[in-house]
Amino acid sequence: MRKNFFIDKNFAIFGMIFISVIAFVFISSRQSYKNFPSDLDFPTIYLYMEEEDVENLYERDFLSDQRIQGFAKTSPKDKDAKKVEVRFRGDSTRYLPKKSFNVRFEEEQDFLFGSNRMNLNASYTDPSLMREKISMDMFKELGLPAPRAAYFNLYINNIYEGLYLHVERIDENLLSHFDLNGKGTLVRDTFAANLQKEEMERASLFGYDIGSIENQEALLRENFSYRGDPDWQSVIDLADWVYNTPAGEDFYIGFQERFYLEDFIDWLAIHVLIGDIDSFADDYWLYLDHEDPDAKWRVIPWDKDLTFGSTYRPQVYVDNDYFAYEYHLYRHSYRDNDMIMKFFQTPQLQEKLFSRMAYLMEEVFTLEYFQNKTASLREYIQDSLQIPPSDYAFILHGQNHHGELGRMDEHIETILDFIELRYQFIRRQMYPAGDEIHTATVDLxxxxxxxxxxxxxAKGWTIGKIDIREMKKKGKVTLVAEHEEEIKGINRIWRITPENTDILGDLTLYYRNEIFDFGKQNWYEEEDAIGNQWDLIMGIYKNDKAVSLPSKINPYSNKVTATVHIKDIEELVITYPE
Known part of the structure; x- marks a missing residue:
């Protein structure tokens, strides 16, 4: 039980001075601050609520949006405590141990980019706590309207409850920041949420026959989130056009008339690059300055935690260590959104998108870009991210994320591995190269x-890669992965066949520990995301035995690396040392 420290609500009339005195007395009696990052070197928010209110917040229906009264400070030494109202936020993530919070202040706050709303995302499904931050920064890198995001340490009643990411509320303040009319139409499709409640038949408005509905505006008001006073007829007209216009020339012409095409392509390209598995149902907002007769629709991104390899398995949900990058360019994430599907099926639009993605991968969002980004974020958040549970930390939940603590190197490496593998997959999807699987030949x-x-x-699966350290002969090398049930660990043999080649390098072999949607057999012998994979090594396979090589494994991205001399035909395995 957390110690009840705060004042009874009946004493609130004594004002902020009394609040400050009580807080100071309590703070003085605790010695926990020196153990954790403080407001002096990291943005921090301190929430204070009656202990019974905290218990009620966690014991009631997690989906309740009833707000609980409290106070907030940005430092325990602040003399002024600000009145706030607190509730959980999110949808299905409310059922995860670490909760996300919506905090509403009475007045606008500078540290919230001038808003009075604080959206503290728990990022429990992301052991790096970087995925959403990187994603939102990518949109802004291209000049697109997107929420600003900032990290905060969170204390509740002076107990440290973890590192959080505040993601700016999409409202008139955000619009104003991007010099957009704050009185324009700003709406978010929530058909997907109501589909889960069996109140709707599909997960998106786009593809719904809205013309068959008598009271169209009522349908939208019931199944959309919105700000201010939207021009619902503009939304109805857009939905009706998508429903009645087939992919092709007419869709291409009509799309350019209705959307800022270059901005939309950039928005869509980023989603494809980062592999957002939940993109196009309710993870975006639509904006139209309906007071400007020449204005077109814009799309604003939202909710980017399930990216960069994060994935889903039935009965495991999304707080898992499974890794995937072979998401189809739109089929795994379009979520009944016919606008997205018809975009990809319109040759002129697809060609423009592919051209832009190729440019972004080669010139803007390169591997070096993500290496620099993750290194910078690591330096900034690593102290907070690695705080273990104690008497003064993580009372309301166990830790910052679902994963194993102390694996920050591997979790960050997994993001970088995703970029390498995702980009190889995307290139094969854009420019097909046959049908052969689990075999590849490279010319050196x-x-x-x-x-x-x-x-x-040919399908975009990367069997392996080699970082070349020495080269004596430059020829061709073929790498094939073949099933071998007798191998313990990963039941495959990787056969290297050189052709006039003599090179030394660090060879990485990739194996499958797949998500169910792809229908591909797992190569790891257990049905566990991690299991005993830390013990796996790469070995040269001879006479039905594996000769171990000094190896490095990262089971979060399903790979093993070892130094290999490629000169003669060799068979390699990933197995347990004998």
Whole structure:
């Protein structure tokens, strides 16, 4: 039980001075602050509520939006405590141990980008706590309207409850920041949420026959979130046009008339690059300045935690360590949204999108970009992220995220692995190269020492890669992965076949520990995301035995790396040392 420290609500009339005195007395009696990041070196929010209110918040229906009264400070030494109202936020994530919070202040706050709303995202499904931050920053990198995001340490009744990401509320303040009319139409499709409640038949407005509904505006008001006073007829007209216009020339012309095409392509391209598995149902807002007759629709991103390899399994949900990057360019995330589907099925639009994605991968969002980004964020948040549970931390939930503590290196590496593998997959999807799977041949004639060469099959699955350290002969190399049930660990043999080649390098082999949607057999012998994979090594397979190589494994991205001399035909396995 957390110690009840705060004042009874009946004494609130004595004002902020009395509140400050009580808080000061309590703070002086505790010695926990020196153990954790403080407001002096990291943005911090201190929430104070009656202990019985905290218990009620966690014991009542998690989906309740009834707000609980409290106070907030940005430092325990602040003389002024600000009145706030607190509730949980999110949808299905409310059932996870670490809760996300919506905090409403009475007045606008500078540390909230001038808003009075604080959206504290728990990011429990993301052991790096970087995925949403990186995603939102990517949109802003291209000049697109997107919420600003800032990290905060959160204390509740002076107990440290973790690192959170505040994601700016999408409202008139955000619009104003991007020089957009705050009185325009700003709406969010929530058909998907009502589909889960069996109140709707599909997860998106776009593809719904809205023309068959008598009271169309009432339908939208009941199944959309919105700000201010939207022009509902504009939303109805857009939905009706999507429903009645097939993919092709007419859709291409009509789309350019209704959307700022270059901005939409950038918005869509980023979703494809980061592999957002829950993109196009309710994870965006639509905006139209309906007071400007020449204005077009814009799309504003929202909710980007399930990206960069995060995935889903039935009965495991999304707080897991499974890893995937082979998401189809839109089928796994379009969520009944016919606007997205018809966009991809319209050749002129698809061609523009593919051209832009190729440019972004090669010139803007390169691997180096993400290496620098993750390194910068790591330096900023690592002290907070690695705080373990104690008497003064994590009383309301166990830890910052679902994963194993102390694995920050591997969790960040997984994000970078995702970028490498996702980009190889996307290129194969954009420019098909046959049907053969689990085999790839690379020509090293133009390769140099220091290059990284990928063995990616025709469907976009990367079997392996090699970081070249020495080169004596430059020829071709074929890498094949074949099933072998007798191998313990990963039941495959990787066969390397050089052709006039003599090179030394760090070879990485990738294996499957897949999500159910892809219908591909797991290569890892257990049905566990991690299991005993930390013990796996790469070995040269001879005479039905594996000769171990010094290896490094990262089971979060399903890979093992070892230094290998590629000169003769070799068979490699990923197994347990004998």
């Amino acid at each position: 004639m133009d390769a140099r020492v220091g290059d990284v060469v990928y063995f990616t099959d």
